[in-house]
Amino acid sequence: MAIVAHRRFEMVCAGLVILCAAVIGIEADYEIRNSDEGQHPVFRGFDIAFNLWFATELALRWSSEGLCAFFSCENPSVRWNFMDFFLVLFAVLEEIAALMAAASFLEVSALRMLRMMRLVRVARVIRMLRFFSELRVMVNGIMGSTKPLLWAFVFLLILMFIVGVTFMQLASNYIKENGGSQQELIIYWGSLSRTMMTLYMAISGGIDWQDCVRPLRMVSEALEYMFATYVFFTMFCCLNIVTGIFVDNAKALKGADEDAMYLEALTERKRWIADIKDLFMRLATLNGHFTLDDFKEQIYNIKVQTLFRKLGINLDGINAEELWDILDADQSGCIDEEEFAKGLKFFQGPAQSIHVYRLMREGAKLHDKVEHLAEVCSEILEHQRLQMQD
Numbered sequence: 202m203a204i205v206a207h208r209r210f211e212m213v214c215a216g217l218v219i220l221c222a223a224v225i226g227i228e229a230d231y232e233i234r235n236s237d238e239g240q241h242p243v244f245r246g247f248d249i250a251f252n253l254w255f256a257t258e259l260a261l262r263w264s265s266e267g268l269c270a271f272f273s274c275e276n277p278s279v280r281w282n283f284m285d286f287f288l289v290l291f292a293v294l295e296e297i298a299a300l301m302a303a304a305s306f307l308e309v310s311a312l313r314m315l316r317m318m319r320l321v322r323v324a325r326v327i328r329m330l331r332f333f334s335e336l337r338v339m340v341n342g343i344m345g346s347t348k349p350l351l352w353a354f355v356f357l358l359i360l361m362f363i364v365g366v367t368f369m370q371l372a373s374n375y376i377k378e379n380g381g382s383q384q385e386l387i388i389y390w391g392s393l394s395r396t397m398m399t400l401y402m403a404i405s406g407g408i409d410w411q412d413c414v415r416p417l418r419m420v421s422e423a424l425e426y427m428f429a430t431y432v433f434f435t436m437f438c439c440l441n442i443v444t445g446i447f448v449d450n451a452k453a454l455k456g457a458d459e460d461a462m463y464l465e466a467l468t469e470r471k472r473w474i475a476d477i478k479d480l481f482m483r484l485a486t487l488n489g490h491f492t493l494d495d496f497k498e499q500i501y502n503i504k505v506q507t508l509f510r511k512l513g514i515n516l517d518g519i520n521a522e523e524l525w526d527i528l529d530a531d532q533s534g535c536i537d538e539e540e541f542a543k544g545l546k547f548f549q550g551p552a553q554s555i556h557v558y559r560l561m562r563e564g565a566k567l568h569d570k571v572e573h574l575a576e577v578c579s580e581i582l583e584h585q586r587l588q589m590q591d
Contacts, residue, residue, distance in 0.1 A: 365396035386416040
């Protein structure tokens with residue numbers, strides 16, 4: 202179906218996904234502020250409307266691609282298709298459970314399960330990645346950076362362990378020698394887990410590191426400088442290197458993301474075919490083709506010229522006869538949809554080296570044919586001259 206591949210359909214779907222995400226957020230805010238009330242009728246109406254739309258969208262895409270192709274592993278959108286299918290399935294189950302709850306057919310435990318099923322709606326926000334390539338590149342970058350992130354975590358863990366054990370041993374010796382409760386020292390450095398958390402919070406903004414280093418001054422002033430060295434090394438060396446690794450990895454993933462590139466190319470191809478069909482329907486008559494007279498009649502229509510520009514064809518400086526000669530490749534006097542699409546391909550993109558080479562080769566062939574024709578004509582003339590002399 203042409204409507205599924207149309208750019209406006211994609212824009213409507215993306216807009217409704219964003220609207221659905223906004224409604225989910227507003228509803229969550231309303232429910233936490235009015236926890237003693239049930240679901241507001243307005244939000245209930247939005248739920249039904251969104252469920253109907255997503256089910257309709259799934260049915261349109263399903264019928265457009267076919268059942269086997271829709272769930273085929275060779276389909277670049279198969280993951281999105283499965284996610285859409287399960288989201289619609291959960292929405293249907295949620296509506297059935299809601300109707301049963303309204304009829305008092307469900308027990309309290311089942312109602313609790315219904316509330317848990319409503320959390321699945323939050324997954325609809327993920328569908329925004331399908332329509333915005335920039336978001337998709339960011340998520341792919343994060344997923345591809347999982348391994349460097351794991352090793353960065355291990356390195357920081359080792360570093361914090363070494364520094365933490367050192368501070369704990371010095372603090373333990375101080376407590377044993379001086380006695381007393383030393384409550385402030387215990388709060389920050391009283392156990393291995395507490396010490397590791399203190400070191401992490403000091404470099405991540407959880408606490409002001411001046412607060413946690415204050416009790417260490419009682420042990421030794423040198424510990425304050427050691428802690429400052431730890432913060433300096435971690436913040437300005439380790440974390441910046443990790444950030445640089447993530448940036449380089451994201452750039453590499455953006456260039457090597459063949460699936461995303463193929464999906465975008467396929468989507469653009471579908472849009473181009475839909476635009477061609479739209480333009481052909483404005484030019485063609487009822488019998489599925491158009492003639493030169495039909496073309497001349499429609500070529501100066503503002504809407505037709507706008508559709509040509511949308512396909513990257515500027516009609517300024519081109520008359521109808523010149524454009525017709527390019528589109529009517531077989532010179533039959535009428536153009537069908539297939540011939541129209543083939544003709545428009547010649548206008549796509551700039552001229553490349555292969556096109557220049559092709560022109561040079563065709564010119565060389567034509568030159569050889571002309572020379573051969575000249576030789577044949579010369580032989581014929583010479584033969585005629587000799588016959589006339591005889």
